[in-house]
Structures are given as C-alpha cells and as structure tokens.
Amino acid sequence: MVKELTDGTWGVGTAGEVEFAAHEDGIDLLAVRPEEGWRYSAKQKRPNRLDVTFKRGNEAYELELRARNGVLWAELEHEIEHAEPGRWPVAQAGVVELAVEDDRLRLVGVEPAQGWTHRVAKQARDDVEVVFSAGGEDWELEAELDDGALEVETTYRVVGPLRGATAATTEDR
Numbered sequence: 001m002v003k004e005l006t007d008g009t010w011g012v013g014t015a016g017e018v019e020f021a022a023h024e025d026g027i028d029l030l031a032v033r034p035e036e037g038w039r040y041s042a043k044q045k046r047p048n049r050l051d052v053t054f055k056r057g058n059e060a061y062e063l064e065l066r067a068r069n070g071v072l073w074a075e076l077e078h079e080i081e082h083a084e085p086g087r088w089p090v091a092q093a094g095v096v097e098l099a100v101e102d103d104r105l106r107l108v109g110v111e112p113a114q115g116w117t118h119r120v121a122k123q124a125r126d127d128v129e130v131v132f133s134a135g136g137e138d139w140e141l142e143a144e145l146d147d148g149a150l151e152v153e154t155t156y157r158v159v160g161p162l163r164g165a166t167a168a169t170t171e172d173r
Contacts, residue, residue, distance in 0.1 A: 005072040005160040013078050015054035015061045016040065022067045022162055058082050067162065076156040083143075083152040090154055093132035093139035094118060098150070105145045136160065 007022040016034035020027055026047040034040045034054055042052045048068055054061045058081040066073040085100045093116045097108035107128045112118045115134050122129035126145035131138060140155045 005074070005158065006163045007072070010063065010074075012052070012054060012061050012063050012076065015056070018042075018052045018063055020050060020065060022065070022072055024070050024162075025068055027065050027067050070162050071159060072162050073159045074157070077153060078155075079151065079153040081149065081151050083150045085150060088141060088143075088152060088154075090130075090132060090139045090141050091156065092116075093134070096128075096130050096141045096143075098128065098143050098152075100145065100150060103145070103148060105143060105150070 007020050007027075009017050009019045011017055014035060015038045016032065018029070019031040019033070020029050022028075027044075027050045029042055029044060029050055029052070032040050032042055032052055038054045038056045040052060040054045042050070044050055048066055050065045052063045060079045062077045064075045085098045088096045088098060090096060092113055094110065094112040096110055099106045099108050105126050105128055107120065107123055107130070110118050110120070110130055112132055116132045117134065118130055118132045120129070121131050121140075127143070129140065129142045131140045136158065138157045140157075141152065142155070143150060143152045
C-alpha cells in the first residue's frame with residue numbers, strides 16, 4: 001500500500017481528466033474533461049464506486065475508483081486493439097518488447113525502470129503478461145493475439161489511505 005492518495009483531478013492517459021471527491025466511504029464525480037476526439041461514459045455503480053470510460057477508434061481507457069473505510073483503490077486500464085508489435089513503454093515502470101512470428105506472440109525482452117521489479121506472469125503461444133511493481137504500485141502489460149490481431153492492455157493499480165479531513169486513518173504529508 002502506498003503512503004496516501006488524494007482525490008482531485010486525475011489524468012487518464014491521453015484521453016482526458018476525471019475530477020472527483022472521495023471521502024470515508026464514497027466517491028463523488030465532479031467533472032470529466034475529454035481531450036478532443038475522445039468520447040466518454042461515467043457510471044456511479046454504488047456510492048463508493050465510480051467507473052469512467054474514454055473511447056476513440058481502436059483505443060479505450062477505463063478508470064475505476066473505490067473508496068472504503070478511508071482507503072482509495074484505483075485501477076486504470078488502457079487497451080489498444082489491432083496494435084503493432086514492438087517496444088511498449090509501460091508508463092514509468094519499464095518497457096516490454098513483443099514480436100509476432102508465424103502466428104505466435106513472442107516476448108522479446110523486459111526492461112524494468114530503476115526501482116521497479118518485474119515478473120513474467122504468463123507466456124503462452126498467444127498470450128503474454130508482465131507485471132512491474134514498486135512501492136505498492138503495480139503496472140501490468142497483457143498482450144494477446146486474437147485471430148491474428150494483436151491486442152495490448154496496460155493496467156495500473158494502486159491502493160492507499162485517503163489524504164484529507166474526511167479520512168481519519170491518514171496523516172498529513
């Protein structure tokens with residue numbers, strides 16, 4: 001678990017921003033600001049769960065937020081369909097290199113960034129999964145061949161106590 005997380009405005013890759021307020025057991029959506037060319041949908045699934053999805057062409061981002069007992073859980077997925085093989089940066093965590101040869105997906109290499117560890121969670125004929133970890137944060141890259149088309153998804157997960165007056169379990173920075 002990271003030291004603490006804050007609500008406010010979070011960037012969602014190249015798709016836009018989501019502004020929210022989180023408290024002990026709930027999340028309130030304040031605004032969604034998509035970048036040009038992106039469309040979005042937002043769903044308040046329960047008082048403590050919010051999902052915002054951005055889409056454009058073959059690309060999608062989904063931000064899922066949950067608040068419970070003063071802890072914020074966040075997951076950001078970025079999916080690209082009909083992707084090209086090659087070097088895939090995984091945010092600040094590292095780089096994964098993929099190749100497609102003879103209708104097989106091949107993991108060419110993994111380069112973790114300084115301070116990050118990695119593990120190859122799956123390596124099969126048409127599916128590769130690499131997980132990077134550091135300081136309570138995780139980035140995952142999953143690549144899959146689906147009818148010869150490469151799909152790549154990166155996922156960021158972080159959990160931490162909420163910073164602020166309504167989260168009694170956190171300390172000020």
